Amino acid sequence: MAAKRRNGDFPRDSVEFGRVLAFSDGLFAIAMTLLVVGIVVPTVSDSDSVGELADALGELQSNVISFFISFAVIGRYWVAHHAFFALLKAMDRGLIGLNLLYLAFIAFLPFPTALLGTYFENPLAVTIYAVSVAIVSGLEVVLFRHAHDRGLMRRRPPDDVYRWATATSLAPVALFALSIPIAFVNTTAAACSWLLAIPVFRILERWKPARTEDFLRG
Amino acid sequence: MAAKRRNGDFPRDSVEFGRVLAFSDGLFAIAMTLLVVGIVVPTVSDSDSVGELADALGELQSNVISFFISFAVIGRYWVAHHAFFALLKAMDRGLIGLNLLYLAFIAFLPFPTALLGTYFENPLAVTIYAVSVAIVSGLEVVLFRHAHDRGLMRRRPPDDVYRWATATSLAPVALFALSIPIAFVNTTAAACSWLLAIPVFRILERWKPARTEDFLRG
Amino acid sequence: MAAKRRNGDFPRDSVEFGRVLAFSDGLFAIAMTLLVVGIVVPTVSDSDSVGELADALGELQSNVISFFISFAVIGRYWVAHHAFFALLKAMDRGLIGLNLLYLAFIAFLPFPTALLGTYFENPLAVTIYAVSVAIVSGLEVVLFRHAHDRGLMRRRPPDDVYRWATATSLAPVALFALSIPIAFVNTTAAACSWLLAIPVFRILERWKPARTEDFLRG
Amino acid sequence: MAAKRRNGDFPRDSVEFGRVLAFSDGLFAIAMTLLVVGIVVPTVSDSDSVGELADALGELQSNVISFFISFAVIGRYWVAHHAFFALLKAMDRGLIGLNLLYLAFIAFLPFPTALLGTYFENPLAVTIYAVSVAIVSGLEVVLFRHAHDRGLMRRRPPDDVYRWATATSLAPVALFALSIPIAFVNTTAAACSWLLAIPVFRILERWKPARTEDFLRG
Secondary structure, three states: OOOOOOOOOEEOOOHHHHHHHHHHHHHHHHHHHHHHHHOOOOOOOOOOOHHHHHHHHHHHHHHHHHHHHHHHHHHHHHHHHHHHHOOEOEEOHHHHHHHHHHHHHHHHOHHHHHHHHHOOOOHHHHHHHHHHHHHHHHHHHHHHHHHHHOOOEOOOOOHHHHHHHHHHHHHHHHHHHHHHHHHHHOHHHHHHHHOOHHHHHHHHHHHOOOOHHHHHOO | OOOOOOOOOEEOOOHHHHHHHHHHHHHHHHHHHHHHHHOOOOOOOOOOOHHHHHHHHHHHHHHHHHHHHHHHHHHHHHHHHHHHHOOEOEEOHHHHHHHHHHHHHHHHOHHHHHHHHHOOOOHHHHHHHHHHHHHHHHHHHHHHHHHHHOOOEOOOOOHHHHHHHHHHHHHHHHHHHHHHHHHHHOHHHHHHHHOOHHHHHHHHHHHOOOOHHHHHOO | OOOOOOOOOEEOOOHHHHHHHHHHHHHHHHHHHHHHHHOOOOOOOOOOOHHHHHHHHHHHHHHHHHHHHHHHHHHHHHHHHHHHHOOEOEEOHHHHHHHHHHHHHHHHOHHHHHHHHHOOOOHHHHHHHHHHHHHHHHHHHHHHHHHHHOOOEOOOOOHHHHHHHHHHHHHHHHHHHHHHHHHHHOHHHHHHHHOOHHHHHHHHHHHOOOOHHHHHOO | OOOOOOOOOEEOOOHHHHHHHHHHHHHHHHHHHHHHHHOOOOOOOOOOOHHHHHHHHHHHHHHHHHHHHHHHHHHHHHHHHHHHHOOEOEEOHHHHHHHHHHHHHHHHOHHHHHHHHHOOOOHHHHHHHHHHHHHHHHHHHHHHHHHHHOOOEOOOOOHHHHHHHHHHHHHHHHHHHHHHHHHHHOHHHHHHHHOOHHHHHHHHHHOOOOOHHHHHOO
8 A cells, every 4th residue: 555656647747637637627517507408498478477477487496496506516526626636746547537437427416416406305316316426425535545545646645634534525425325214204304414514524624633734735 | 904825725827726717618618608509490391491491590589699698798707707817826715616606607697698588578587687697797896806805816906906996897786786677667778778888887997097907917 | 000019918828828728629619519419319119120210310310410510610610720829929808809709600500500401402591501601711810810910920921821811711701602692593502512612722722822831830 | 651740740738739638628528428418307296206206217217327328438438538649749730630530429429329228129229339439449540540650659659569559449340340240130149249348358458568558658
């Protein structure tokens, strides 16, 4: 598990390092913009009536909310992706492959989000959404471990920082997994349980090793 | 409020600074291109008849106009985004988050534009469009203030330049807000009131502090 | 008309020069890929029958041809865009605005292409396609003249090279304009007249000033 | 066939080299993300029923599988494109044109993949998919030969490495061509024959000249 720098790597200042990020950014941007296509302008009988148009738009409410939720969820993962790759000094082919696997689930996310927007009361929709998001968070850990084990990071994180970062990425996996049985009792309770992320992250923030910020600054 | 340069920033020549812009450019490009999907080739009974096809295309007129308006509106924001980020020497995580919020509304804009294209006479459509555009212009001010307060700009703008730039970004917010009550009296008058932007910008241009161009040139 | 280098320009090695190209490339890529969405998998009654599926796919033939024509047409403009911007040492705000106008018609092109694919025998479809393509070619000339007049090119083209390059960009405009009256007599003849581009370009190639290649090599 | 370095080339560190890759990456990202649009949220009569929603989602199964297969297939070609362009020191106009032809088929791939997802038992669907994928693999060889013959590679590959790399790219072409007659006997057998790629690649890996990895490291 010793950090080994291999010749086949693409260093940070290479065209190839940049391409992986350009490709990832393009895919994130498309996944975040596509959902607006699903918000179709409604048809009303009297096109000048405010009341009728308001009613018709009311039915689009869940689509609009679903668009903004999806944008926020995928945007949060983009921020994490941006922060993670900022720590790397190089990529290897394994990381490029794992990144593609991660992006496949990012590209897929608009579907479970739209499903949740339409069937918010249905335990199955909540489950599918929770599983999809848990997979993306889980793959974050896999990417992090791979980069750590192959010595691709600019600086080796101290052991306590590494453990803390892994815990922070795994927390949403555990939280979303826990919400699945809750969803079969009550879907609103399940969605509320996701809000537990806020106190959990606050506690994790308190446990953050002092030198973490130093490490992130590279 | 003193300019403070912090370690967590991503400087202008970093891969991370570039990624935020690549992601933003991708999202702008998609939002501006997507509307063409809404212009569907019509079906006519006699496929060789010029008259029939002309009639069928006549019904698409509002879609075509809506496409070009949307392209112009989002294109104008892209130009502003391009000019604003040209002033920065670095980004921090706060700016990245605010930029995502701004982009969420850019990605959403095709919907209110299409709504306006279909229901141009309806006060509600005019209102939704005016509110959406006012939010984007308002977020421009928020981005500008954040960059200014955190010392992320290449050079601190002189006080008069700063006040003038803020006023220039807030003018469309005020104008669009004012057009909402007008829309409930007469939607055409409301749309015409947007054209007031032209004299307003001309007056603002006359008030522009002499050293603004110097500042923009960096 | 003397070449003047102004302070507000974005030089070739700046982040801002790169953003205009990244945005343009994103928009080209989307416009070229979107049409595949229009090729919908058909429904057949006996899903194992080769004959039925072949018949159903036969009806998609015009969509598939339309996709590849659209890809080729927009791809040809991308190559010209790539070659033109390779000649620049800087951009100014005027060029950025003209580039947006040009891109608006690039983003629009999938619609007239799809229209032509469906109504190949209809003079109106041929006219709309010819006008759209002539506008894009005409805007190429406008971009070239602007860059030339504002001294944005790496090297000033010699007068004969400049005249020759303008003629080469205007030739398709003339050709497409000429094809419109022909379309109202016979659409196939109009489409065939576009093939005149091949001998016209061959003649223009023969007239090419000897130092053109030297100039292009920068 | 001697390597000749020509003046019209775009070297690796030029803006123009980067644009070709940015454009390619954008197109790959769009082609890989677009299919999620095809997975439409189903409508059920009782929106709270797990059973009904599960049944409705069951019918989407082939769309979901088709999305992930398409992502994997195009993703594999993106990895090959990334690895190939990492070997180049420059591009010429011919390579840019061939790359556009290659990308046209990448952009087209979502359609045959969706067709295969819907008509897995139909020999024609299997044939169209096999032909499309064989064309993309074949164009890989054309790109490689062009770069080799025009001296665009950083280092000339030793003869045995060149032959081995060509064989590796042609193997899928042969495999997919062979699967077409099999498909008309049994489509499942044809799909299984694609899995022969695994032992074939393992054998090719054993035949890999020892200095290949050295060459790839540039």
